[in-house]
Amino acid sequence: MASRDILHQLKQRFGAALPRANVAGLDRLYVFVTPEALKDVCQFIFRDLDARYIISIGADDRPYSGKFLVAHNFAFDARHVLCSVLTEVNANGGRPQVPSITEVVPPANWAEREFRDLVGIEPVGHRYPKRLVLPDGWPEGVHPLRKDVPHDFCPPDYDENRDFQFEAPPEGCVVVPFGPFHPTLDEPTHFRLYVEGETVRGCEYRGFMAHRGIEKLAETVLGYNDIPMMAERICGICGCVHNVAYAQAVENAAAIVVPPRAEYIRTIMLELERLHSHLLWVGLACHIVGFDTLFMQAFRIREPVMWMAEQISGNRKTYSLCVIGGVRWEITPELRTGLRQVLDKLEAEWQAVVAAVSRDRNLQRRTRGVGIATPELVKNAALIGPVARAAGVAMDCRRDHPYAAYDRVEFEVIVEHGGDVWSRVVVRMKEVFESIKIIRQCLDKMEPGPLQAEIKDELPPGRFGMSSVEAPRGESHHFVITGENNRPRRWRVRAPTYQNLQGIPAMIKDQQLADMTISLGSIDPCFSCTDRLEVVDIRNQQTHVWSQEELVRLARRKT
Amino acid sequence: MSVMTFLKIFAGGLANVLAVLLLAPLFEGILRKVTAVIQSRQGPPLWQPYFDLLKLLGKEDIESGESPWMQRLAAYLSLGAVLTVAWMVPMGYAPPLSPAGDAILLIYLLGLCAISTLLAGLAAGSTYSLLGISREMMTVITLEPLFAVALVIGAVHTGTLRLEAVLSGSVYAAAGFPWSGILMLGIMLLSFQAFVQRVPFDISEAETEIMEGPLVEYSGPKLALFKYAQMAKLVLYGALFVALFVPWGAGLPWYCSVPLFWLKVGVLVLLVTLVAATHARYRIDQALRYYVILLGVALVALVLASNGY
Numbered sequence: 001m002a003s004r005d006i007l008h009q010l011k012q013r014f015g016a017a018l019p020r021a022n023v024a025g026l027d028r029l030y031v032f033v034t035p036e037a038l039k040d041v042c043q044f045i046f047r048d049l050d051a052r053y054i055i056s057i058g059a060d061d062r063p064y065s066g067k068f069l070v071a072h073n074f075a076f077d078a079r080h081v082l083c084s085v086l087t088e089v090n091a092n093g094g095r096p097q098v099p100s101i102t103e104v105v106p107p108a109n110w111a112e113r114e115f116r117d118l119v120g121i122e123p124v125g126h127r128y129p130k131r132l133v134l135p136d137g138w139p140e141g142v143h144p145l146r147k148d149v150p151h152d153f154c155p156p157d158y159d160e161n162r163d164f165q166f167e168a169p170p171e172g173c174v175v176v177p178f179g180p181f182h183p184t185l186d187e188p189t190h191f192r193l194y195v196e197g198e199t200v201r202g203c204e205y206r207g208f209m210a211h212r213g214i215e216k217l218a219e220t221v222l223g224y225n226d227i228p229m230m231a232e233r234i235c236g237i238c239g240c241v242h243n244v245a246y247a248q249a250v251e252n253a254a255a256i257v258v259p260p261r262a263e264y265i266r267t268i269m270l271e272l273e274r275l276h277s278h279l280l281w282v283g284l285a286c287h288i289v290g291f292d293t294l295f296m297q298a299f300r301i302r303e304p305v306m307w308m309a310e311q312i313s314g315n316r317k318t319y320s321l322c323v324i325g326g327v328r329w330e331i332t333p334e335l336r337t338g339l340r341q342v343l344d345k346l347e348a349e350w351q352a353v354v355a356a357v358s359r360d361r362n363l364q365r366r367t368r369g370v371g372i373a374t375p376e377l378v379k380n381a382a383l384i385g386p387v388a389r390a391a392g393v394a395m396d397c398r399r400d401h402p403y404a405a406y407d408r409v410e411f412e413v414i415v416e417h418g419g420d421v422w423s424r425v426v427v428r429m430k431e432v433f434e435s436i437k438i439i440r441q442c443l444d445k446m447e448p449g450p451l452q453a454e455i456k457d458e459l460p461p462g463r464f465g466m467s468s469v470e471a472p473r474g475e476s477h478h479f480v481i482t483g484e485n486n487r488p489r490r491w492r493v494r495a496p497t498y499q500n501l502q503g504i505p506a507m508i509k510d511q512q513l514a515d516m517t518i519s520l521g522s523i524d525p526c527f528s529c530t531d532r533l534e535v536v537d538i539r540n541q542q543t544h545v546w547s548q549e550e551l552v553r554l555a556r557r558k559t
Numbered sequence: 560m561s562v563m564t565f566l567k568i569f570a571g572g573l574a575n576v577l578a579v580l581l582l583a584p585l586f587e588g589i590l591r592k593v594t595a596v597i598q599s600r601q602g603p604p605l606w607q608p609y610f611d612l613l614k615l616l617g618k619e620d621i622e623s624g625e626s627p628w629m630q631r632l633a634a635y636l637s638l639g640a641v642l643t644v645a646w647m648v649p650m651g652y653a654p655p656l657s658p659a660g661d662a663i664l665l666i667y668l669l670g671l672c673a674i675s676t677l678l679a680g681l682a683a684g685s686t687y688s689l690l691g692i693s694r695e696m697m698t699v700i701t702l703e704p705l706f707a708v709a710l711v712i713g714a715v716h717t718g719t720l721r722l723e724a725v726l727s728g729s730v731y732a733a734a735g736f737p738w739s740g741i742l743m744l745g746i747m748l749l750s751f752q753a754f755v756q757r758v759p760f761d762i763s764e765a766e767t768e769i770m771e772g773p774l775v776e777y778s779g780p781k782l783a784l785f786k787y788a789q790m791a792k793l794v795l796y797g798a799l800f801v802a803l804f805v806p807w808g809a810g811l812p813w814y815c816s817v818p819l820f821w822l823k824v825g826v827l828v829l830l831v832t833l834v835a836a837t838h839a840r841y842r843i844d845q846a847l848r849y850y851v852i853l854l855g856v857a858l859v860a861l862v863l864a865s866n867g868y
Contacts, residue, residue, distance in 0.1 A: 288767050290838075365841075366839050512844070514768050
């Protein structure tokens with residue numbers, strides 16, 4: 001038993017510092033550690049056992065145990081185990097403190113700053129304890145994720161005029177603001193670049209400008225089965241991933257077994273999502289380097305995939321696929337035939353694109369040797385997804401931590417060794433074929449049966465659940481503590497961009513400013529879109545809401 | 560100079576300016592439409608650029624840069640310089656201003672077009688526009704000499720700097736086989752895309768990198784002037800190219816030679832479109848390396864020309 005082996009190794013080394021542990025099956029491990037030993041245990045796991053850092057979670061557990069809770073999650077990819085190192089922290093009169101692990105586990109940087117902001121647990125010894133998530137004008141000492149703070153609370157002494165204090169730029173550099181609004185970003189985030197001539201020497205990041213408080217909403221307002229529909233609104237492109245990941249985390253916590261047919265349908269939808277996300281990304285990358293023709297062609301090829309998704313779920317995006325214990329949409333025999341046709345056409349057209357891109361020297365000149373992420377950076381910034389795979393690190397949650405029906409289909413984990421933007425392009429282009437392969441296998445193997453598991457009693461509170469889902473951009477990780485009132489006590493989402501963004505400063509250092517956009521673009525930042533339109537005629541104040549038929553006609557008029 | 564000659568020059572110049580102003584958006588429209596077809600899109604109607612310009616001209620004139628008067632100057636200068644060049648460019652017939660101007664004036668005026676962009680960027684004073692003009696400056700220094708070399712080769716061959724003589728195919732007027740002219744034709748074909756600042760050489764504007772660079776602070780009518788100047792540049796450089804390097808058929812009667820001339824310019828625009836639609840943007844260092852190689856070959860052509868080839 002892999003998880004038991006790991007626990008054994010930890011016990012041998014630290015013994016009394018581990019008051020209790022919970023081996024929740026072959027592939028999940030929850031270890032409680034005393035705060036004093038936390039740093040050493042994490043170092044041992046991260047360096048000696050060579051685990052991959054996932055995320056840290058801070059939780060206000062005072063109503064139940066009178067303490068705060070900190071969890072550091074790690075993944076043993078080779079041994080297929082997700083492990084959580086938990087520490088109970090004394091409330092200390094509302095000012096809890098926990099030793100920071102950033103010094104020994106560098107990728108924990110943001111996560112520790114985040115629980116410092118949101119839950120108010122001070123990571124002692126953090127080298128850069130600057131504000132990360134909360135807005136600049138938010139007063140000190142108010143922490144929105146604490147249980148005694150209502151979800152719609154706005155502090156009365158909120159100071160709109162306070163600015164973020166940036167560091168001074170290095171000597172000889174000018175500051176070039178990149179964002180909050182930049183034509184290639186499409187969403188607000190701010191990189192303050194230090195530029196010498198045309199060369200980027202460094203940067204400081206300030207983001208989290210559109211924080212929506214989704215986790216707080218889930219912990220205070222919504223119920224178990226409402227949250228999946230909101231979870232998929234976290235991201236405009238990999239929404240289904242969050243939807244599935246949340247459902248799986250709760251199922252994992254409450255030991256609910258999902259019927260096989262539902263698992264196949266989840267797999268199909270996840271792969272459909274990867275298909276259109278990768279096609280979109282390749283198009284977008286081409287647009288960033290000024291190659292609009294391929295951008296347009298990629299979107300044309302992508303369109304049938306969206307139509308297919310619409311036929312299955314009624315929506316091009318936000319499929320509302322999962323409920324706890326199953327799925328809501330059936331893949332009927334007609335849909336199956338349609339899907340096969342779409343895949344055949346896509347495969348043929350994509351082969352042509354791949355052939356064209358592989359021969360394009362002009363495109364390669366712009367992407368080779370640009371935005372390099374070394375395997376060391378992958379480890380020390382916990383980079384994931386295509387970024388890691390392009391750097392020669394073969395990690396893929398679908399294979400390493402199988403979920404849904406991925407243990408029943410065959411596919412290849414695409415790995416390239418360049419570590420640059422070009423390698424990421426290649427990885428994504430090849431993964432499209434793997435996705436097609438997976439969907440075909442699912443269509444063949446899908447067995448008849450119910451779509452949802454029957455859940456007769458309420459879910460037990462206080463249980464932990466973890467779920468990792470391989471989104472198109474990398475691993476999406478969800479951590480859930482089940483709770484009362486039909487909703488989780490704590491739910492933490494770690495989207496792939498959260499970790500990949502932390503690798504950007506190292507990836508853009510000492511390269512040209514012109515390469516900044518494509519380097520940032522290569523980790524795939526995302527954007528959402530609206531699908532309803534209201535037109536107001538300002539002359540006569542008449543409003544006209546476009547009907548679905550009109551919009552469809554407008555959008556699909558033969559171009 | 561008699562009053563008659565003056566009036567003739569004046570009327571001819573105005574006719575040229577009018578032709579450029581009317582044709583430039585049409586060529587831009589063709590460029591957009593063909594691009595759309597290559598990209599499997601329907602594309603805007605051919606006359607969309609005219610509407611775009613009208614719309615921009617009708618908008619509120621916002622002055623947002625650091626020194627508004629310089630911004631204004633730059634906008635007028637850009638279109639002004641381009642339209643002055645129009646007086647000196649043959650369009651299937653001899654250029655109206657040919658008795659007064661020589662090749663040096665033409666080179667200066669072409670330089671002035673680039674300088675107006677620099678001024679625009681300086682006046683805006685934003686970080687992005689400064690980055691844009693530093694790129695523009697590097698481009699100008701390495702690229703502009705190419706056209707000058709082409710004109711000088713013509714001048715060397717004909718032994719005069721007079722416009723009439725230098726333009727209209729004089730690069731091929733060598734004593735022996737026109738090696739220098741053929742060489743220059745190749746160079747200009749390879750660099751034409753850069754002269755009209757289309758992809759992959761739209762580096763100083765690079766929307767996805769530095770947000771239009773020098774033009775970042777422009778809007779409304781002044782932006783319209785810049786856009787107009789850019790469209791006109793495509794036509795004028797096309798006309799210059801055709802006059803210098805593809806002069807064949809100029810001797811036909813005017814009702815043949817003029818349509819033939821514009822047909823050639825049209826083909827050139829199609830070529831520009833095709834290249835723009837199939838390339839990713841170069842980085843400034845890659846582009847500079849490319850220009851420098853071309854410049855080296857151009858100097859070889861100059862040496863050949865001065866030796867009579």
